[in-house]
Every structure is written in structure tokens, then in C-alpha cells.
Amino acid sequence: MLPFANDYARGAHPKVLQHLVDTNLDAQPGYGTDKYTASAIAKIQAACGIDDADVYFISGGTQTNAIVISNLLADDEGVVAVDTGHIALHEAGSIEYTGHKVLTVPQVDGKLTAGNLQTYVDDFYADENHGQMVAPGLVYISYPTEGGTLYSKQELTELAETCHANQLPLFIDGARLGYGLASPEADLTLPEIAALCDVFYIGGTKVGALCGEAVVFTKHNTPKRFVTKIKRQGALLAKGRLCGVQFDALFTDNLYLDISRHAIDLAMQLKQALTDKGYEFYIDSPTNQQFIVVDSAQLKALSQSVDYSFWEKIDETHTAIRLATSWSTTQAELDELIAIL
């Protein structure tokens, strides 16, 4: 089967794995105090252009979202997200598990617009009963979004300004950050993203690592005793080196962006092929996830040789599916897929 179902079907990029092998028997202190983690932090700080950014590693995205969000919100606040946001739908209630409500705003191309955010906030405070409602306390967006779309520099700048004008920190879920930055449509760099938001995470699990996400607090705004809080929420790895070593490799010699660019190059070839063959796109995505609508016959045919993801049922005979490339997709696999389509 051709592996286009998602971007986490294989292990780690060979250079990442090699670094784990090379450092394996070097005895290091635990809980993220090892030298590889320190090195990874320094490289991420440099890549973000913020020398004193605070960087922490957490093993997966759901946990990262829950820990960052719950520790930045006051007890009576909720997090604002678009209705298609990952935290609103596909994390099994992990935000509510921390006691907080996800406050949803209608998406526009998968994105939260500055205007919709301001309207939400204005409506909230215009309601005379807002003292009995959950106040917005943080804004969550994904870059790229769950549907693979991207905020332009202007969109993100306006959104960030709106956040800050309303004293709302901005948190960017970068589970697929590399695939966003490497898109031909991206007009934002890593330092620009870091500068515009208050906290974001650089996804490793979907971009070359076995596991791990790097949380970056960009404004000296790390919650107090954050490591203890990570422990309390169950996410402090004894062998913190596991994430540290991997991110140390990912941020050496531009590996993170290079492997992201590879995935995007293949995704753009795929998009062109889908266009040429007349497929209907469900979402127009400039990143590594491509979404198309297929009918039952097409779906049955594809199922024979391609691993794809179910995305949404459109009607009795049509289904939206996702085809994703990743750092590990080969040109040969893509060519084979295109031949089948």
C-alpha cells in the first residue's frame, strides 16, 4: 500500500535516528537537564531569533496543547479557537479535562480572522451577563491549520494585534509547522512567527521525530514552576534526552526545514496532478495535506493500493479524503500514486 494516509506513518528521519544512536550510551542527567536538550534549546532559540526564549519538550501534541492552554488560562477563562480547531474536535476533550471550555468562533478557510475574534470579544463584553459566562483568556490557532491552509503575514499580524489589544495571549499549534514554513505560499519565517505570538510549538512527531514537540515561550511568559506543572500533568519524561537529542538533530544544518521542503515539493506535484486529472478539491491547501472529494467508485479503486485518510462524508456517494506527504515520502511513491489516480 502506498502510504499517503498521514505524516506519522514512519519512524524518524535517518539523521535524527542516527543522533539517538550516536549519543545512546552517554550518561546524562534526567528530566530534561541533559546537555543534548540544552544544545537543542540553544539551536531553537537561534532559529527563532530570540536568545532568551524558554523552550520545553513534551512528547505529543494533545498533551502539549493541554499543558500550555491550561497553564496560561486563569481558572475561569476559556480558550478561543475556530470551530474546526483540533482542540475543539479531535483531542477527546483533553482541554475540558483540564477544566476549561473551548470557545469556538466560525472558521474562514480554517482560520481565525482578526475581525471574527474582535467581534467575539466585543459580543462577550456587550453581554450584561458576561460575569456568568466563560471569559476568553487565550487564543489558539494552528499553522498550518487542520485543513492545511496558511495565515499570511498580514493575517497573522492583524490577528496578533487584535489579541494583544484585548490582552489575549496568542498560542500557535505548530504540529506541522515545518510544512507550513516550507510552503511556496508561506510569507512568514520562523522568527516572524515567534515574534508575533506569545507561545507556540514546533512539531516534531509529524516532521521527522519519533515523538516530541518543542514549546517556545517567546515573551518571558513561562508559567511559574512550569516543569513541576508538566510533571503534575504526567508529561515529564525521565529520559528528557529522548526529545532533546531529536530536536538537536532537527535543528542542525537546517534539517527541519529541508525535510519539510521535501514533503512540500512532493505535495505540490501531487496537487498539480490532482488538478490536471480534474479532481475536486475539498480544501485548497498549499501544504503537505491535500484534500479531495471522491465518489464511491473512485474510493473503492484507490483503497486497493493507497492508504488515505477519511476526512468527511459529503453525501451518500461522495467522501472527502486526505492524502498527505511527509519527510519520508519518496518520489517513487508519489509517481506511483499519480499513476494510479
Add this chain to the structure above:
Amino acid sequence: MLPFANDYARGAHPKVLQHLVDTNLDAQPGYGTDKYTASAIAKIQAACGIDDADVYFISGGTQTNAIVISNLLADDEGVVAVDTGHIALHEAGSIEYTGHKVLTVPQVDGKLTAGNLQTYVDDFYADENHGQMVAPGLVYISYPTEGGTLYSKQELTELAETCHANQLPLFIDGARLGYGLASPEADLTLPEIAALCDVFYIGGTKVGALCGEAVVFTKHNTPKRFVTKIKRQGALLAKGRLCGVQFDALFTDNLYLDISRHAIDLAMQLKQALTDKGYEFYIDSPTNQQFIVVDSAQLKALSQSVDYSFWEKIDETHTAIRLATSWSTTQAELDELIAIL
């Protein structure tokens, strides 16, 4: 000022208060094990037509909702409600505080329709990723709804059947239950409501009591060690008699329904007067809350002599407001209000 802002502006119905006075110095055991609570339970069982219904008293509605919902849901389940549901909007995140998500479905006249519920459930299970989503585990509705509307017997029957067909218990928030049952449009009785749902509460705070709601589990479905769970969530009154005595009075000689009917009689007079005077209704309500749209000039005039509730801002110059009657509204007050309108 004429008190039409809400239905909780005064203390208790005189007969309720008198019962507190009469029983005041009778020493009784605590935590709801007193004889007045036992008597109230028996009267409520009789009024519901279920001799062995389990009945508990909790001091307020938000707490009642949180305790019932969180203890009927499995850890990974959420509660289904319409998007205008009280628990979805105006309880300050008290359901999320218990770790559970409120799953919202679009309202129709403030109500959850059987069809919309089934669609929600079908869509949920049709999603191949539902294992990473919050499963519906309980259905919450209000009778009357937050906007004062009522489910017909047919509507509630269909909804209950849909709930049960999907193994979803049905919980009815009856904060204003009396005002629903007493409406000329109501075609449901208390026993019918009790029989159709799995658990509901009979609101006292807004219908003649100083505080207190009576939770009724109708199907031998009380969570194990429920009193301990009430205690754990902070809601077990040492002087359980406070609620017991009041409900004992409310369910003596039909008081609960009689005082509800009084409120409804006045509300219907008000509705007729509003109609006659050409007011625009924001919601067509057959119960004690009437919702109208007024312009800025009208609002300013009203503010001089009437306590009303802000409901929603319509546009720059129009506002929806609520005028509510209650067990304590007098004919004189209503006449004065109508004269002003």
C-alpha cells in the same frame, strides 16, 4: 421600580416561609435525613406518580446541573445540549469544571429536536475518528427552555425515544418547571415528564422557595453513593432540612402548581397587552418570561419605572429585553406595568 426583571427577586412564598417558621425549633438530624425532607420526598414521589423515585435536594440550579451531569457521564463522554442551553452559555463553565464537554446542537425555538439529536449522533459515529472525539453520553434539555418555549408531548416523546434508542439518558432542567406545567399551551403533566425522562429537577429557587432544587431519578438510576458525591462537589447542606421543609410546603395542597399558575395568568395578560400595543416579540413564549424588542427611546422610558432584564443587543438602536412574572407578582404590579407600556 416595578419588579419584572426576573423570577427570583423576592424571598419565598408566604406558605413556604411559614413552614420554615413552624418547624424551626424542631431538632432534626442533618444532611437530609430529617423528617421534613422525608415528607417532601414522599410528596414529590406521589406528584410524579413514581413511588420509588429517588429524590435529592441541592441548593441551586448550576450546582444541580453540574452534579447530575458529571455523575451520569462516563469520564470520556460529553453532554448534548442546544447551543442556547443554560449549561452551554450562562453557567460560567461549570460543566467543563467537572472535566466534561458540552456538545452543542442547533436549537429550534430554543428546543432540541429528535431529528437534530439523531443527526448529531449519526454524524458522530459516521466520523471514522470518533475514537478521538468526545462521545455523547447524556442529553440535557430545559423545560421550559431558556427562552420560555415548551416541548409538546409529541416532541418530548420523540426526543425521549431517540435518546433511549441511542442509549442516552435524558435529563430535564426544570428550573422553571412549574411555569411550564402551568402554561395554557402545556400538554404535559408532571407524571408524564417524569416518565419520559431519566432524571429531572423541579426548580424551587424560581418557583416559591428561598433556594433549592429537587432532583428526581426516575428509573432506579441514581449514581452509587450519590450523597457522598454531592458532598465531594461541595453541595451537601448540613441543614438539609432547609430544602426539605420548603419542598414539603411546595408540594402540599398543590401549592407548587397553584403559584405557578398565578404567574402564568399574569404573564398571559402581559403577553396580550404587549400584543395589543404592537410590541415586537423576540421569542413567542407561552410561559412566565416574555421577550420583546424595544428601541432606545422605549428602553430609556421603561428604565424609569420598570426593572427588566437585558437579553440581547439586536443592533445599535434595538435591544431584546425580558419581562418576567413570578409567584410573587401582583395584579396591581402588572396593571401598573401595562399602563406604562
Add this chain to the structure above:
Amino acid sequence: MLPFANDYARGAHPKVLQHLVDTNLDAQPGYGTDKYTASAIAKIQAACGIDDADVYFISGGTQTNAIVISNLLADDEGVVAVDTGHIALHEAGSIEYTGHKVLTVPQVDGKLTAGNLQTYVDDFYADENHGQMVAPGLVYISYPTEGGTLYSKQELTELAETCHANQLPLFIDGARLGYGLASPEADLTLPEIAALCDVFYIGGTKVGALCGEAVVFTKHNTPKRFVTKIKRQGALLAKGRLCGVQFDALFTDNLYLDISRHAIDLAMQLKQALTDKGYEFYIDSPTNQQFIVVDSAQLKALSQSVDYSFWEKIDETHTAIRLATSWSTTQAELDELIAIL
């Protein structure tokens, strides 16, 4: 049966009830914004000698403890209490329900000593692994304690100094505060207690009210948006007047202390009688709860005519029991009890 089991067996002091009757039909705004609540707050501020203390009313003690403690602790902190503390034992895990650990220190006469607290804190920070442990973030004591004992002014002053030297706010559970202040052994006044702690509550449920506790923040240290947080935890009464009116009466003409003194006078008569008759005291209490050890025969005899509370099983044939007086105990009841003992 003679009602000596506890101090919450009867309703409200007649003057408290009369105030409810007198104010019953005065329409007032909800959620604690009524004029009676405002009046009660002003009287409590005056009684505490802190004109700008923040005062809130919550319906019961367990809920009050949970709300105050959880909102004063940082997420990763716990509350320090003696091992016999109410929150450590008899509140059904209501503190853990809020996500926080109760950190226990051995009691001395039911009390937390300044020395034991300092040792606890020192040991905590001496542990090199304390970053993976729950840090103390607040100190909880009861006045009187669960066993009826009292902190002297010197003891409380030393404890408060130790708290503040360690940046630990001090919270006093005053469920039976009146019975402590009225004790002949008390050398602390209400203003002194208010000045020494950071937050405390004045118990109403056990001292003359149907329900209600008055939380007093004495150092401009109320958590932000505290009313919303109370709502979120389910404890905001729509008819906030219920508590406001009662405390308005309790703090008029010194009623709170007068009725407490009555209970203490009777308790001291009881203590003398128990001493005279040679009963073994389980705890030497100077307040309204008296604890004695009785054998099986005595217990059986008592059970015929006296309501007492089981306190602790001592051995196969001996049991510690509690006999409590309250504002409602009469001299006649006490005389009858003494005659039986």
C-alpha cells in the same frame, strides 16, 4: 430525645428568621447584589475592624473551603493542614476534587504549631526532589479546631508570622467561630483574628443561620473575578439575599456573639457536670463541643434519651462521643441532660 448530637439540628435563630420574614417581599436584584447583602457586608467589615475587607457569602462550609483554597493555590501547590483537619478527613475529598493535595502535619491538641509548620516547610525545601513534589501554598486551620480547642493569641500570632515569613497565606475555617470567640479561654477578638490571617470565614450554619458562611478576605487579596469563580464551582445563589439577610441579622446588635455566648455558657455547665460526675474527657475542649469516653453500658443508657455523636471507637468496649450545645440549646434541655448523665 435531647438534642446534643451537633450544633445544626434546628433552623435559624428567631431573629434571623424574623428578618427573612420581614424582608421577604422586598424585590431585590440577584446574585448577592441586593441591599441586605450590602448591609451585612458593611456590618461584618465593621465587626472585623477592616473597612475595606472583601466579604462573600457561600451556602456551606465544605464548598467555602473548596472555593477559597482552590482559588488561592497555584495549580501545582497544596494546602497544609493538620492530620485531623476537616478538609483532610471529612469533606469527602472535596479539595482533591479541585485538583489539589492536602499536605498534612501532625496535630498538637488539634492545632498546627508554628514550629511544626516551619519544620514541614524546611523539610520540603531541603528535599532535592521538591520540584517533583507538591509545594505548600496555603495554610488551613480551624478556630475552634475540629476537637473544639482554641489557638491562643500567642499561638496564632506565631503561626501567622511563620506563614508570612514563608509567603504562605493563612486561611481560618471559622465554621464555629462564634463558639470560639465566646469561650472563656479565648484571648482573641474578631478584629484580631481578621488582622492575623489573610482570609477566614464566619460560620453561619452552626451559629444561628439556616445556611451560609461569610468569607472575609482581609488583605485586598480576593482572587480576580471571584464571583465568576464561585459561579463556576456551582455556589452562586440566585437569591443571594438568603445569606445576606441572615448575616445582616446576625451582625445586628451583637447577635452573633450573644447567641454564641449562650451556647458556651451551657457548654461550660455541661463540662463542669461531666467533671463532677467523673467522666473521662477525650479532648479538653473550652468550646461548645464536649468529648467524652463512655463504655458500652453508659452508651446504651444514654442512647435511650440523648442524641449524641459518635466520635471515635476507642476499643471494644469504649467509644468517644461528642455532646454539643448551640445557640438553640435551652437551659431546660441541659438540666435534663445533666440529670441523666
Add this chain to the structure above:
Amino acid sequence: MLPFANDYARGAHPKVLQHLVDTNLDAQPGYGTDKYTASAIAKIQAACGIDDADVYFISGGTQTNAIVISNLLADDEGVVAVDTGHIALHEAGSIEYTGHKVLTVPQVDGKLTAGNLQTYVDDFYADENHGQMVAPGLVYISYPTEGGTLYSKQELTELAETCHANQLPLFIDGARLGYGLASPEADLTLPEIAALCDVFYIGGTKVGALCGEAVVFTKHNTPKRFVTKIKRQGALLAKGRLCGVQFDALFTDNLYLDISRHAIDLAMQLKQALTDKGYEFYIDSPTNQQFIVVDSAQLKALSQSVDYSFWEKIDETHTAIRLATSWSTTQAELDELIAIL
């Protein structure tokens, strides 16, 4: 520095790492549905002698404890542990974070005795107020214990019988399970442990893996929709293969026990050397962690060349420290350590 501070200072056993390398580019489905996870589960079932045991992989121990415990307890129940239990002390309140209390019982050589457990349960139910207390709902022990001691077969059998007689499931934290099973003093096998308890976990992080613990439900007692619950608590890895592959290697050709035995062989040599040199043992441990008391001069000397762990301050001049071997400790390192001691 000689690495004897703990058993998680190095990466993975070379065979475990090699399996990650060998399987790295094999595309597999996510979330634990890959073939390596299936293979690991089958091997663990075989090793436990329970063909239909349910096995799940979670990345770390704190998280595993929190997820297992919170999902086996009813809402109003707590988990019983000895006062030195890891969950009671060193997991930063992660159990309380889930809303549950840790109920502590005095340890005996780090262990929970059947007698102490029965006494705890008896005392609980003898207390007439137990309805307002947290009921024991699950028993947690560690094998080996936090101090390295072991339950004998008789001790564990008696404890299990006591648990079951009281309807309390028994959960064994096996963070260092291999080092227990491989001890010369162990008279329990993996199948015996699996048969005696209701759920346990086989620690990977400290026994040869980069991360990962294998939870084994032995009695068809997995909580419903457990994977969704793991997701909700943030612990479901997209690349579930990361744990699956590692445990697949650890349970191939007896690797898990072989590498454990290596660590124990070295630990017993160390213990003998410490005995010979007259060191005072803080705990008499038959497993890979050795605890000794050293004075300030000894500690200073050791610090020059040995990484040890602080355990507890004994007095001004004495400290208890831990020296741990692991799968990765070499004979050369041990010899060097012994030469220094």
C-alpha cells in the same frame, strides 16, 4: 563521572535501538494499531501467561499511574498506598490532579502489609461518618518498592487476597519490575505477579527503553473506551510504534529479564563491597538501588568522581544516598566505583 545516580541516565539497550533502526521506514498505522505493537502485545501476553490480557503502552510512569488509577476509581473513591509510595510523594500531585485522594497507610520496609490494609479498611467502615470520607477504591503498590525492597510470594498473595476480600482491585507499579524479578531474593515470576494483581505495568523507561511502560489488565477489567481515555488525558502517541517496537525487542529472546539480571549482578557485587567496607545501609535492598548513609566528608569525596542521588538528609552531618545500577552499567564502571568507595 561514574554514572550511579539512577537507572535512566542512558538511552536504550542496543538491541532495542537496533529494532527502532530496523523498522524505521516501515509505514504503519498510528495510535498503537501498528504491527509492532501487536507483536509486543502478543509477546507480553505470553510472558505473563495470560493469552487475553489487555496491554497498552504509555510513555512514562507518572502518566501511567495517573491514567490507570483515575480510570479504575469511582469518582468518590481514593487509592490506598503506603506513605512512602511514589504516587503519595514524588509525582507532583498527579493523582490529585485527576480529582482523587491518595489514602496513605504506614509502610513496613517500604511495603503495604495485608494486615495494615485490612486495618485501614476496617477503621474506615467502623467510622460512622465514612459517608463523608473518601472511600478506598483501589490499592497501589510498587514492585520493587521505592526503596528497592520486594514483596515475597506469601506477602503478595496475602495482600492480593485481602484486596479481593474487600473488593479492592490491586495495581502494581512495575517501573523497575525487571530489577525485582531478577533479584536473587525474588520468589515471584512475571506470570505469578500477573495472576495475583488486577493490573500492573512493566516498566520500560528504567529497564532498557528510551521511554514507555506496558500496562497489563489481567482480568478483563480494562475501562471502557480506554484508548479514548488515554487520549483525553493527553497520553496517546500518534506514533504508537515508538513504544511497540521497543517492547517488541525487550520481550524477544528474554531480553527484558536478561538485562535486568545484569543490573542485579552488578548491584549485588556493589552491595557486598559496601558491606565489606563497613558502610551503613539506609535500606536493605535486594535490587538495583542501594541506599547508604554517608557523612559529609565521605559525600564530598564521592562527589568528585561519582554521580549518586541524594535520598534524604539524616542529620547535620549525615545523608542517605542512592547508588543505582542499570542494564547499561558496565563491570568496569562498577569496579572503578568499588575502588573509590
